[in-house]
Amino acid sequence: MPETTVSSINQAERPLRLGVAGPVGTGKSTLIATLCRRLAESLEMAVVTNDIYTDEDARLLRAAGVLPVERIVAVETGACPHTAIRDDVTPNLLAVEDLEAEFAPLDLVIVESGGDNLTATFSPALVDTQIFVIDVAGGGDVARKGGPGIERADLLVVNKTDLGPHVGVDPAQMVTDASSVRGGLPVVALSQRDEESIDDLVAWVHGVLAEHRGGALVPADPGPMAPHSHAGDHDHGEHTH
Numbered sequence: 001m002p003e004t005t006v007s008s009i010n011q012a013e014r015p016l017r018l019g020v021a022g023p024v025g026t027g028k029s030t031l032i033a034t035l036c037r038r039l040a041e042s043l044e045m046a047v048v049t050n051d052i053y054t055d056e057d058a059r060l061l062r063a064a065g066v067l068p069v070e071r072i073v074a075v076e077t078g079a080c081p082h083t084a085i086r087d088d089v090t091p092n093l094l095a096v097e098d099l100e101a102e103f104a105p106l107d108l109v110i111v112e113s114g115g116d117n118l119t120a121t122f123s124p125a126l127v128d129t130q131i132f133v134i135d136v137a138g139g140g141d142v143a144r145k146g147g148p149g150i151e152r153a154d155l156l157v158v159n160k161t162d163l164g165p166h167v168g169v170d171p172a173q174m175v176t177d178a179s180s181v182r183g184g185l186p187v188v189a190l191s192q193r194d195e196e197s198i199d200d201l202v203a204w205v206h207g208v209l210a211e212h213r214g215g216a217l218v219p220a221d222p223g224p225m226a227p228h229s230h231a232g233d234h235d236h237g238e239h240t241h
């Protein structure tokens with residue numbers, strides 16, 4: 001008889017697994033800390049962070065005091081952070097399942113991708129829903145460039161809108177550009193300095209959680225990342241996958 005594991009439990013009966021991906025420094029850890037601050041009083045939560053060689057993001061979140069420290073665990077992904085969220089999700093899945101077993105019953109587990117290139121997305125085998133984060137400091141044309149995360153993540157966050165005037169980018173235009181490539185999927189313009197924008201983000205999470213609990217949430221795959229190379233990964237200097 002097969003052993004019963006957490007992953008074999010009916011999806012709606014286990015916590016919602018939410019992935020947060022996006023390029024380095026766009027504000028993923030800060031967004032997750034904010035969600036914890038806003039939601040941890042009403043929801044049972046845990047977080048898995050991914051870093052290439054360190055547990056830096058986990059330490060930052062622990063230091064922020066937004067969750068009991070034992071509910072924040074780090075997975076060190078090695079050189080290819082996107083592999084751990086897309087091609088071989090086992091280390092992340094084990095970390096998620098351990099948290100779900102240890103702190104049952106949880107409502108929400110957030111997995112933060114190690115900052116990676118513009119096209120890394122989560123496998124639906126790891127998360128039920130995913131947020132892709134870009135920021136205005138990355139340039140106004142990022143939204144128009146598209147890619148699987150920008151076009152098809154369940155939510156696109158255009159972050160750090162407060163920086164728009166300082167970097168010569170119009171956040172509203174960036175949202176319009178992003179919306180035009182997303183075929184109706186939601187976009188939230190976010191700033192840590194704008195409480196209403198945080199309300200929008202929190203409302204989206206509540207909406208998805210309700211859908212998940214009702215059994216109506218079907219994890220969608222934004223699609224694979226573009227083929228890319230890692231200089232120096234290989235004897236011949238490059239490794240493409």
Ligand SMILES: Nc1nc2c(ncn2[C@@H]2O[C@H](COP(=O)(O)OP(=O)(O)OP(=O)(O)O)[C@@H](O)[C@H]2O)c(=O)[nH]1
Nearest residue numbers: 023024025026027028029030115160163191192193
């Ligand atoms: N002005 C402004 N700065 C922000 C905002 N959100 C985050 N930041 C800053 O952006 C920097 C990067 O934020 P992080 O949350 O560490 O970004 P990250 O995407 O987790 O970074 P990696 O884990 O290195 O990929 C920090 O200095 C944050 O304080 C925002 O809304 N406005």
